Amino acid sequence: MSDREIDEHSGTETTGHEWDGIRELNTPMPRWWLTILYATIIWAIGYMLVYPAWPLVSSYTKGFFEYSSRAEVAKDIAIAKEAQKADLDKLATASLEEIRTDADMLEFAMAGGRAAFNVNCSQCHGSGAQGFVGYPNLNDDEWLWGGTLDDIHLSITHGIRNDDDDAHQSDMPAFLKDELLGKAEISDVAEFVLSLSNSSTDAAAVDRGAPMYKENCADCHGEKGAGNAELGAPALDNKIWLYGGDKTALVESISFSRKGVMPAWGQKLDPIVVKQLTIYVHSLGGGN
């Protein structure tokens, strides 16, 4: 440039910009700064060549290193599995009762069970296994299908009301829908059921409902409402209710029945994981 202007004081070229007599110096970038800038550009080009970088129509450029973060994770998981092998093998051969009474195996199984529970079970049963309406609380001591280690193991493996041949099946009639009882009768039966846990407020209705309960319900639920884990018939004599314990909910349950389902986890999960889950669920405190 011919009209290059050099500042007298600093000896540096100016940009030619001037504001109120103040001229702007065109100080060059420091050499070290430029060097780093160019180095990062070269680095970036190298990076694009060796690592996955550009999206293509159906794939992406793989890079010379063939790096994949998914493969790295898979490798880490394999290493972790290998590290746990001794403990996992022990679990595979030990009986559930042996695991429960051995402090080391118990700790290992509980930790693994908690992880598996959070991935597979918490969606319905809740992250603390506290349950929701229709999904049982696994912390308490009321079990539809039994709360021993073997019972829990069976329930997890085969599930409830699914296409597994050994799944738990129970079929309570829908008394209103199937026209077995009328609305007034159902209300009385519900009142009687409430009385089993001393929650009834209508003694007359209880008296009316008693014979109907004995005829229609007692075979499965027991005369006093003790329930029957063999049949998956819940106990009615306490204040733990899967679908709500107020009269409206009871009337709804008797009228239309309830048919909760659970997948057969034995079909999806490793047998050792099922064992860990059993131990974990049992350790939540309600196990018999």
Added chain:
Amino acid sequence: MGALDIDPGVDRVDVEAVNKKENRVLYKKRTKIHPKRVNGTFRNLKWWVMIVTLGVYYVTPWIRWDRGPGAQDQAVLIDFPARKFYFFFIEIWPQETYYLAGLLIMAGIGLFFITALFGRAWCGYACPQTVWTDLFIYVERWVEGDRAARIRLDKAPMSFSKLRKRTTKVAIWLVISVLTGGAWVFYYADAPTLAMDLITLDAAPVAYITIAVLSFTTFSLGALMREQVCIYMCPWPRIQGGMMDEDSLVVTYREDRGEPRSSYKKGSSWEERGDCVDCNQCVVVCPTGIDIRDGQQFECITCALCIDACDGVMAKVGRPSGLIGYASLSGENRRRSGQPSGVRLFRPRTFVYLLALAAVGGIMLFALLTRSDLDISVLRDRNPLYVPLSNGHIRNAYTFKVLNKSSDQRTFVLSIEGLAGARLRVVGSEDLGESATPYFTVKPDSVHTLRLLVSAPGELLVSEATDIRFLLKDLNANKGAINDTVFRGPKK
């Protein structure tokens, strides 16, 4: 270097301070400094400090300390895999890192205290940057000669002899750097084992990487950057101004005595002139290349080598020593007005620092002496908050951790207070029924985690949160731990 001689036998060196005010610019190339060797009181003190600090650094990991069979026998060890820190008879678990915080606080206040008393004594004597720089300069001097020889060598064209000297120097520097980085890793693993592993290339990659990184930093900071670290990188020179006051002892040029300075010929009169013979010896010995006669400046690390240099010169020309010396601002003012200068070490500031130091130290000592080798931590399940049971009882679950910090296996019995009709059960053991107390054993030096279920009849609960207390007792010793927590139930 036109050495203008001063009688008797004092070299007058033609040199300027690197930070000379008139030459200051914002961006300035480094002026290489060639500190000259000097002998004297402070130089000897610095040698001793160097021997002690380097000795402590290199030797400590090799000291053994018997902690019983199977336990670590290294006196000072930071055991990351086991998450424990051993310091002779002290063993600290991660839960007790507040000891580390306490140590850092003490180090901080200690630094303030020393600075209030003696200015930047830390910088001048004990800072690793100073110690290693001193060591590297010592090596440089040993290989290449003293200041004048080094300047000549720098200017000389490359030759076989120059190449040989440079190679020898860098090689020794590298050995020192690697040894420095190498010593560091021994604090983190059993030293003899690690040393063998390092030699046979069996050590963990992190050990080699750490050594490489620390060797690099030692070499670049100590051998190459030297005073640049103190002047441009370290925040301490900027902070120290707030730590000093008019009574702090700092390296001072006694201007009133020295000025007007001029060259001195033997036998000439000392009338009408200052004691400073302008030999610049104080400048050439300075590791940061400054002139102390320009007054206090932040480049000065108060290494006191100029005091040694000046005292030597004063002795030769037959004047009293102390033209440059440790002095405080207020002391100088007193001296100039004819009073004894005196030294005020005890003053409110140092008293407060000392008090704070004693307080933190006392608290730490107390905590250390009363430290229990048993600790529990209890975490109540929050999801669900409580579990109603079929028999009307309410149950809470707790994750119970017992930290057995002793080297013996111990058996504990657990009980509860404050909950009517409480029943305890440890998951994995049998239900012992009401009023029974669970017991369990904990392995030596380990944390035992157990899930504890506490249930109580719902009708006996008086509020939705009952304060309860867990009592853990060692069956074989009169020791125990307590933990206060709550038991949750439905709204009342």
